[in-house]
Amino acid sequence: MLANQAFGKNYLTISSLNSYDSLENSQVIVVEENEEVIGFSIVMTFKQEELFKHLYIDLEIPAEESCVGYRKMTIVKPESRGKGIGSELVKKGEVFIQTKSKIVYSSIWCNGTEEKMTNLLDKNGYQFLEKRINYWKDDSLEKQYNCAICDAPPCMCAALIYKKNLTMFVQ
Numbered sequence: 001m002l003a004n005q006a007f008g009k010n011y012l013t014i015s016s017l018n019s020y021d022s023l024e025n026s027q028v029i030v031v032e033e034n035e036e037v038i039g040f041s042i043v044m045t046f047k048q049e050e051l052f053k054h055l056y057i058d059l060e061i062p063a064e065e066s067c068v069g070y071r072k073m074t075i076v077k078p079e080s081r082g083k084g085i086g087s088e089l090v091k092k093g094e095v096f097i098q099t100k101s102k103i104v105y106s107s108i109w110c111n112g113t114e115e116k117m118t119n120l121l122d123k124n125g126y127q128f129l130e131k132r133i134n135y136w137k138d139d140s141l142e143k144q145y146n147c148a149i150c151d152a153p154p155c156m157c158a159a160l161i162y163k164k165n166l167t168m169f170v171q
Helices: 002-007 014-022 048-053 085-098 114-123 137-143
Strands: 026-033 036-047 067-076 103-109 127-132 159-165
Touching: 002 036, 002 067, 014 026, 014 036, 026 085, 036 048, 036 085, 048 067, 067 085, 085 103, 085 114, 103 114, 114 159
Parallel strands: 067 103
Antiparallel strands: 026 036, 036 067, 103 159, 127 159
16 A cells, blocks of 8 residues: 555554545545556544644644644655646645635655655645654554554654645635
C-alpha cells in the first residue's frame, strides 16, 4: 500500500481508510493512472472542539468558525511527482472542505522529504504556523503503527503545522 511506503507500516490501514471513506465529514480523493493509485489525499471537517483529536496542538480558532477543515494526508508516488497531481489533490480537498469551513489546517511529517509538501502548500496559499517536536509520539503509541523513520513506536518525528483561510463559495 502506498501509505505504508510513505508513512510507515499500519499508519493507514485498509480498515481506517474504509472508515474515512464512509464518514460524512471526510473525503478520500484518489488519482489513478492505468488503474493504479498514484496519489491520494484524505481531508476532513470537524466541529471546532473536535479538531484537537486530529491536530495535536492547541489553536486559537475564531469563535464564529464552528467547523474547521483538516488535510490529514496527501501522498503522490515519487515517480509521479512534478505533474500537478499534488496540486490537484489539494484543490479537490479544499472544494470538499469549503462546503463546511473557511479554515483548513495541515500537519506535515518531517521525514527529510517534507520540502516537497511544504512547497506544494506554500504554492497553494497555506501559511506556516509552527514546528512541533515529537508530534506523533502519543498517537503512534496508542495506535501502534511503525514510523517509516523511527520504526517501532514511539514515533519521535516532528510536524510542521500549516493553515489556509478559504473563500467560501456559493453552490
